[in-house]
Amino acid sequence: MKFFADTADTNDIRDLADAGLLDGVTTNPSLINKSGRDFLEVVREICGIVDGPVSAEVVALDYDGMMREAEIVRKIADNVAVKVPLTIDGLKACKTLTDDGTMVNVTLCFSANQALLAAKAGATFVSPFVGRHDDVGFDGMQLIGDIRLIYDNYAFDTEILVASVRHPVHVLEAAKIGADVMTAPPSVIKQLVKHPLTDKGIEGFLADWSKSGQKIG
Numbered sequence: 434m435k436f437f438a439d440t441a442d443t444n445d446i447r448d449l450a451d452a453g454l455l456d457g458v459t460t461n462p463s464l465i466n467k468s469g470r471d472f473l474e475v476v477r478e479i480c481g482i483v484d485g486p487v488s489a490e491v492v493a494l495d496y497d498g499m500m501r502e503a504e505i506v507r508k509i510a511d512n513v514a515v516k517v518p519l520t521i522d523g524l525k526a527c528k529t530l531t532d533d534g535t536m537v538n539v540t541l542c543f544s545a546n547q548a549l550l551a552a553k554a555g556a557t558f559v560s561p562f563v564g565r566h567d568d569v570g571f572d573g574m575q576l577i578g579d580i581r582l583i584y585d586n587y588a589f590d591t592e593i594l595v596a597s598v599r600h601p602v603h604v605l606e607a608a609k610i611g612a613d614v615m616t617a618p619p620s621v622i623k624q625l626v627k628h629p630l631t632d633k634g635i636e637g638f639l640a641d642w643s644k645s646g647q648k649i650g
């Protein structure tokens with residue numbers, strides 16, 4: 434499963450990229466706002482840090498407006514994936530852009546039928562939001578399982594990008610289901626390394642090492 438960081442914080446992105454943990458990045462208008470930086474400038478910087486897809490979201494709601502914004506956004510770098518909402522106009526923009534060789538991430542997916550439409554429109558990625566789905570009393574992971582089944586039934590190439598990941602169990606379940614990608618805040622990716630027995634083991638080894646009175650080098 435590929436790991437994308439769901440952030441516009443370039444320090445966090447560099448940190449994870451240096452550890453070889455990043456296959457791409459996703460941003461959204463809220464994350465751009467949180468960064469306090471210029472949208473095009475921060476996306477350009479992110480595209481220079483990671484080689485993989487960097488999702489940058491358009492904000493127009495009509496096809497012409499989305500295409501106008503997509504023209505600007507896709508010129509930033511070859512690894513930009515234009516992010517469009519799961520609406521009819523978004524799907525139209527998806528079809529035009531992917532036919533033209535641009536990666537597209539269809540976002541705000543909350544049903545398997547929506548994911549089916551995204552695949553039919555040729556999306557590179559579909560982003561089902563598991564955390565927000567859980568928030569309103571549905572089972573986000575059930576949605577991922579359903580989409581996996583449908584995409585496999587028809588051999589769709591669209592990659593399932595599990596989004597709105599809130600904790601390590603989401604990551605584990607997404608991997609068990611066979612999602613292609615998950616995008617999570619850097620804090621959740623860093624949480625994956627944590628295990629109390631790892632910390633306890635380090636503590637024990639260091640205590641014994643200091644008793645040995647030895648030094649390396």
Ligand code: E4P
Pocket residue numbers: 439459460461540560562564565596597598616
């Ligand atoms: C996905 O691309 C979105 O940016 C993101 O995962 C939304 O997550 P949230 O529900 O935590 O805002």
